[in-house]
Amino acid sequence: MEILRVKGLKKVYPMKGKKEFVAVDDVSFEVNRGEVFGLLGPNGAGKTSTIKCICGLLHYDDGDVWVNGYSMKDSRRRGLRHISAVLEGNRNIYWRMTVKENLEFFTGINGFSPSKSKERMEYLLHQFQLLEQRDTVVNKLSRGMKQKVAIAISLVTDKEIILLDEPTLGLDVGMSHELRGLLKTIAKEEGKTILLSTHDMQVVEETCDRLVIINQGKTIVHDTVENLMRLTNQHFYLLQLKNQLTSEIKQRVAKIAKAISLRNDTNNGYTYLITLENPNGLYDIMGMLRDSGAELRFIERTNNRLEDIFINLVKEAGNHEISS
Numbered sequence: 001m002e003i004l005r006v007k008g009l010k011k012v013y014p015m016k017g018k019k020e021f022v023a024v025d026d027v028s029f030e031v032n033r034g035e036v037f038g039l040l041g042p043n044g045a046g047k048t049s050t051i052k053c054i055c056g057l058l059h060y061d062d063g064d065v066w067v068n069g070y071s072m073k074d075s076r077r078r079g080l081r082h083i084s085a086v087l088e089g090n091r092n093i094y095w096r097m098t099v100k101e102n103l104e105f106f107t108g109i110n111g112f113s114p115s116k117s118k119e120r121m122e123y124l125l126h127q128f129q130l131l132e133q134r135d136t137v138v139n140k141l142s143r144g145m146k147q148k149v150a151i152a153i154s155l156v157t158d159k160e161i162i163l164l165d166e167p168t169l170g171l172d173v174g175m176s177h178e179l180r181g182l183l184k185t186i187a188k189e190e191g192k193t194i195l196l197s198t199h200d201m202q203v204v205e206e207t208c209d210r211l212v213i214i215n216q217g218k219t220i221v222h223d224t225v226e227n228l229m230r231l232t233n234q235h236f237y238l239l240q241l242k243n244q245l246t247s248e249i250k251q252r253v254a255k256i257a258k259a260i261s262l263r264n265d266t267n268n269g270y271t272y273l274i275t276l277e278n279p280n281g282l283y284d285i286m287g288m289l290r291d292s293g294a295e296l297r298f299i300e301r302t303n304n305r306l307e308d309i310f311i312n313l314v315k316e317a318g319n320h321e322i323s324s
């Protein structure tokens with residue numbers, strides 16, 4: 001059942017002495033209760049602007065947002081009662097207070113009774129593995145820990161919808177893994193609805209049920225993650241060559257392949273990711289490489305990766321600046 005609806009959202013930034021800038025242009029999607037929904041897009045696509053419009057930090061110029069049925073145009077305060085947001089910079093935390101003081105403060109101002117408040121706080125400290133840090137001043141915590149505290153605080157308010165702008169940005173592999181697990185738990189065990197923006201495809205693959213991809217303010221995909229992985233008719237191959245491909249050969253490969261990009265270069269050679277719509281094109285590419293004298297070391301088929309699908313979709317939508 002739908003809990004959040006965004007319809008025809010438009011956000012325009014006035015530009016001094018220049019033409020106004022349309023950052024969000026007719027974006028529509030709806031999020032169901034209890035689902036984790038991804039908002040994806042390359043840099044500058046309009047993700048943060050969309051989130052800020054939803055949580056009432058920015059006024060929008062057209063369209064509307066409904067939260068639990070309340071139009072944010074007509075019943076903003078009622079809508080806001082159901083939303084909690086963690087934006088870049090974690091401005092929802094008091095940096096000079098300890099983790100426990102922060103949690104106590106926010107449970108207190110949200111009207112929990114002292115016993116309920118204590119119970120909720122203990123649960124969150126335990127769930128977020130913050131028991132050891134409970135008496136540490138937030139300022140002294142690592143970036144990942146601060147992020148966990150910010151998300152824990154967003155939960156003390158017990159609101160149904162949590163908006164997270166880039167929750168894993170800048171976190172190391174371990175902390176990102178831990179946070180992904182937590183997001184799944186929050187949605188499953190607490191029944192929360194999470195809308196998150198991210199560049200991290202692992203977050204999307206592991207946690208999101210559905211997603212929208214926006215590019216230059218416009219929606220280019222609105223689907224389930226599963227469908228996107230399954231229906232995208234693309235085949236991915238890794239080709240390792242002894243030497244780097246010349247731009248001439250790359251151009252010739254690009255006439256057969258949907259995309260070609262250098263994945264990595266190591267002492268062993270240069271590994272390229274090639275995306276094909278018709279797998280038979282691989283033989284033409286191999287023939288072409290052989291004729292040009294390129295030394296092919298191995299070929300390996302790789303699984304559809306959301307990251308490659310995302311990059312290709314955004315390129316197809318006309319944004320050629322994005323790269324892997």
Ligand SMILES: Nc1ncnc2c1ncn2[C@@H]1O[C@H](COP(=O)(O)OP(=O)(O)OP(=O)(O)O)[C@@H](O)[C@H]1O
Pocket residue numbers: 013014021023041042043044045046047048049050
């Ligand atoms: N206050 C503002 N005034 C003018 N332009 C703005 C303002 N805030 C954002 N923009 C522009 O709007 C566009 C969308 O920005 P937004 O931050 O929403 O994108 P994003 O998808 O979150 O990007 P990123 O992934 O880089 O954080 C960008 O081109 C940005 O420069």
